[in-house]
Amino acid sequence: MPIIKSIRKILQRLLFQNYKLSLIDKDSLKEKQVSDFYGYHILSIIAYLFLTALIVSFFLFGFTFFKELLPDRGVIKNNKIIELMIKVDSLERDLILKREYINMIHRIVRGEVVENTNVVDSDSTVLVNRNDLKPSKHDSILRQEVIDADLYNIPVYKAQMTNSIEDFVFFKPVEGVIIDDFNINNKHYGLDIAAAQNSSVKSCLDGIVLFSDWSSSKGNVVIIQHIDNIVSTYMHNSILFKESGDLVKAGEVIGVVGNSGEQSTGPHLHFELWQNGSPINPSDYIDF
Numbered sequence: 612m613p614i615i616k617s618i619r620k621i622l623q624r625l626l627f628q629n630y631k632l633s634l635i636d637k638d639s640l641k642e643k644q645v646s647d648f649y650g651y652h653i654l655s656i657i658a659y660l661f662l663t664a665l666i667v668s669f670f671l672f673g674f675t676f677f678k679e680l681l682p683d684r685g686v687i688k689n690n691k692i693i694e695l696m697i698k699v700d701s702l703e704r705d706l707i708l709k710r711e712y713i714n715m716i717h718r719i720v721r722g723e724v725v726e727n728t729n730v731v732d733s734d735s736t737v738l739v740n741r742n743d744l745k746p747s748k749h750d751s752i753l754r755q756e757v758i759d760a761d762l763y764n765i766p767v768y769k770a771q772m773t774n775s776i777e778d779f780v781f782f783k784p785v786e787g788v789i790i791d792d793f794n795i796n797n798k799h800y801g802l803d804i805a806a807a808q809n810s811s812v813k814s815c816l817d818g819i820v821l822f823s824d825w826s827s828s829k830g831n832v833v834i835i836q837h838i839d840n841i842v843s844t845y846m847h848n849s850i851l852f853k854e855s856g857d858l859v860k861a862g863e864v865i866g867v868v869g870n871s872g873e874q875s876t877g878p879h880l881h882f883e884l885w886q887n888g889s890p891i892n893p894s895d896y897i898d899f
């Protein structure tokens with residue numbers, strides 16, 4: 612390998628060549644020898660200087676104020692300051708709590724009434740897991756029940772009193788023939804409708820059963836509350852299917868036509884319609 616050979620040759624010449632350092636007097640041109648040395652002498656002097664510089668700087672930056680000039684020292688110092696600040700903060704909080712606690716003990720010893728003995732001894736910051744905020748299965752079922760109940764709730768009291776009674780479509784309460792008309796003068800506040808035995812009696816509108824019971828004069832009676840302060844009454848039934856508080860739909864069967872009650876002389880339904888406390892002639896709104 613010629614390259615390696617030539618490098619070795621150059622190195623050999625540099626390291627082992629004899630050099631001579633001399634001074635020549637300008638006037639007399641007399642030569643004065645100062646030093647006589649080889650190439651490797653220079654190399655060892657450079658190595659020595661380098662080592663010395665290394666050791667000096669190590670001690671300089673390691674143990675004197677020069678170490679503050681190193682860039683990384685600043686970051687380490689900041690972290691330490693933050694750490695200390697946190698420590699001081701928690702110590703301060705601890706101190707306040709302890710002071711409160713001692714204060715409370717003092718007050719108890721003096722016989723004073725202490726209302727609150729809860730000394731918060733932990734960080735008030737609570738990490739809330741958002742997933743925990745989902746309603747449980749039990750809760751979801753309850754929520755659905757409430758929503759469903761609300762759907763069928765007859766808004767008797769929160770009714771928007773905007774509908775006129777003409778806007779309602781009434782279900783015929785029974786199939787039959789009117790045998791006695793509505794007559795305020797005779798205090799007959801409804802219609803008497805004769806119907807076949809066992810005909811079903813139906814609610815004229817959606818509503819909630821206010822009353823469902825027997826009375827000696829009117830027999831089995833059902834009274835239903837509807838929206839817009841409308842009330843319907845069904846008398847002389849042979850059987851009642853609904854109880855007070857039951858929700859009913861328009862057209863839903865609530866009883867069976869009968870002849871119950873002292874005022875009844877044959878199977879018929881006495882049907883009344885009231886709004887805002889006044890009787891209404893059902894014939895005006897229902898075709899029989």
Ligand SMILES: [Zn+2]
Binds near residue numbers: 791799802881882
């Ligand atoms: Zn009647």
